[in-house]
Amino acid sequence: MTMPQRVQFSDAIEPLVQFIEETPPDEILDRTLDKLRAGVATQTMLTASALAVVRSTDLPPGHHGGPLHPLVGLHAISQLVDRLQGEDRFLPVMQHVALSNKHIHHPAMGPYALLEFAPEDAGGVEATKKAFLAAINRGENNKADHLFLWLWDNAPRMEVFDLLLSIAIPKNIVDDHYFAFPAFTWRALENEAVDPAYFSVLMRPAVRYVSRYPVPPAIPEVEMLIEEHELMTRVTRQESGEDETAGIGELGEAIGRVDVFADIPVLMAKALADGLSLEGAGEALSIGAAGLFLRSLGGNPMDVHLHTSANLRRYLLKFEGLNLRNKLLLLLTWQSGPEIRSTAGRLQPPPQPDWTAVAALPPRSQEALLDAIAHCIYTQPPTDWSQVSNLGLMRAVPEVRAAVNLATQYMKSGYDPQALIARLAEIVCHDNFTEMHAFKHHQAIVEEYYATREPWRWMHLVCGVQAAAISFGKNMAVYEEALELLHAA
Numbered sequence: 001m002t003m004p005q006r007v008q009f010s011d012a013i014e015p016l017v018q019f020i021e022e023t024p025p026d027e028i029l030d031r032t033l034d035k036l037r038a039g040v041a042t043q044t045m046l047t048a049s050a051l052a053v054v055r056s057t058d059l060p061p062g063h064h065g066g067p068l069h070p071l072v073g074l075h076a077i078s079q080l081v082d083r084l085q086g087e088d089r090f091l092p093v094m095q096h097v098a099l100s101n102k103h104i105h106h107p108a109m110g111p112y113a114l115l116e117f118a119p120e121d122a123g124g125v126e127a128t129k130k131a132f133l134a135a136i137n138r139g140e141n142n143k144a145d146h147l148f149l150w151l152w153d154n155a156p157r158m159e160v161f162d163l164l165l166s167i168a169i170p171k172n173i174v175d176d177h178y179f180a181f182p183a184f185t186w187r188a189l190e191n192e193a194v195d196p197a198y199f200s201v202l203m204r205p206a207v208r209y210v211s212r213y214p215v216p217p218a219i220p221e222v223e224m225l226i227e228e229h230e231l232m233t234r235v236t237r238q239e240s241g242e243d244e245t246a247g248i249g250e251l252g253e254a255i256g257r258v259d260v261f262a263d264i265p266v267l268m269a270k271a272l273a274d275g276l277s278l279e280g281a282g283e284a285l286s287i288g289a290a291g292l293f294l295r296s297l298g299g300n301p302m303d304v305h306l307h308t309s310a311n312l313r314r315y316l317l318k319f320e321g322l323n324l325r326n327k328l329l330l331l332l333t334w335q336s337g338p339e340i341r342s343t344a345g346r347l348q349p350p351p352q353p354d355w356t357a358v359a360a361l362p363p364r365s366q367e368a369l370l371d372a373i374a375h376c377i378y379t380q381p382p383t384d385w386s387q388v389s390n391l392g393l394m395r396a397v398p399e400v401r402a403a404v405n406l407a408t409q410y411m412k413s414g415y416d417p418q419a420l421i422a423r424l425a426e427i428v429c430h431d432n433f434t435e436m437h438a439f440k441h442h443q444a445i446v447e448e449y450y451a452t453r454e455p456w457r458w459m460h461l462v463c464g465v466q467a468a469a470i471s472f473g474k475n476m477a478v479y480e481e482a483l484e485l486l487h488a489a
Helices: 014-022 025-037 042-056 068-072 074-081 086-104 125-138 141-154 157-171 177-190 196-211 220-228 242-257 263-273 278-295 305-317 324-332 338-345 355-359 366-378 399-412 417-428 437-451 458-471 477-486
Strands: none
Touching: 014 025, 014 042, 014 086, 025 042, 025 086, 025 477, 042 068, 042 074, 042 086, 042 196, 068 074, 068 086, 068 177, 068 196, 074 086, 074 177, 074 437, 086 477, 125 141, 125 157, 141 157, 141 196, 157 177, 157 196, 157 324, 177 196, 177 305, 220 263, 220 324, 242 263, 242 278, 263 278, 263 324, 278 305, 278 324, 278 437, 278 458, 305 324, 305 338, 305 437, 305 458, 355 399, 366 399, 366 417, 366 458, 399 417, 399 458, 417 437, 417 458, 437 458
């Protein structure tokens, strides 16, 4: 019997993957910078980082560590690179490589090797799908991996992804990452943030993660809404239009005002039954997510799933290859994840921001206001970690609201949104505390700003400032070392 070998990559990238796997953590930043300066393309380095963390880190029992967050952050990092100038473009790539390398060398996740093995055909496409679902029910993630490797290459990939989502979306109730991991990885690959030649191997950890115990939970409340409102037959409109503006705004603002998150799918189901398009419903969900985020008193910098999950669902709704049931589940389960549900216990009353405080601010020019926003973020009070026993219970310091008010003034003054986005792009590069959450949120608010109609789009960039104020300063060790290296020569 031939012993299994670890996954191997093409000669063009294998040495770079090995470099990320084998370089000691205390040398990874300066040696990565050397390679980038020598001409290694940023996207090539990101691809190598993704392949290394997939091949050489194990999935831990929870969702922190291993390949999960490096893969989930790929799309955001690849887009952020193009938003930066000069050697600042290297900073987010160095953050990604440092995170992958850290996980590879961490005893909770390594040493590990993802092995090559043969795809399994259970008797054609439908039989293999059935075998995959049987493996799910038994928590056989290794078996599921074999089966999915065959399905990717023998059925339309969107059809196979749709099958994976049928398991991932209900499991969102257990952990938001059961949905986020496969969906964000798919997005990075679908948009070719990394070389599509590596599609199957980069999806393997997500398939293994989604396939493990627990089995997908029952969602009777959602099933009842679908049946009660006859959504499988009444929802027939995919694309939105100007005729839906009032309805989208009404639903979005209603979601942003709720105190009981279980009310959200009820509002959503009624709007769909009344004729709102799927894409219009996604836009309303985005507006509602922004409204709830602005009301949130949470201080955990990783509590950004309200925005990132709404953004990801809205992205997926556009695909014709996803079946209607999955699209309905995308819209009706957004609030179900533990990290979103936790927000319900720490909400300020609507409306937010505090319009009286915003009106009391002195007038400033665009540049002066940009500087004021950045200064407010950069001077947030440091966190006393001796007082933090549970990240999920952290509350935002009052100074975060000052940044929110300044950002609101900026947007309501009609100043250039791209200038604020550019400033936030520089600020987000400081973060290495949140394992890519800050980068994902930044990308989400940029996309949602451009995809949301007036008069609600401004909220997204204000949310970006709020998140930046919460996450800034928590841990910036990678940025500080990288900055020192960039300025050393």
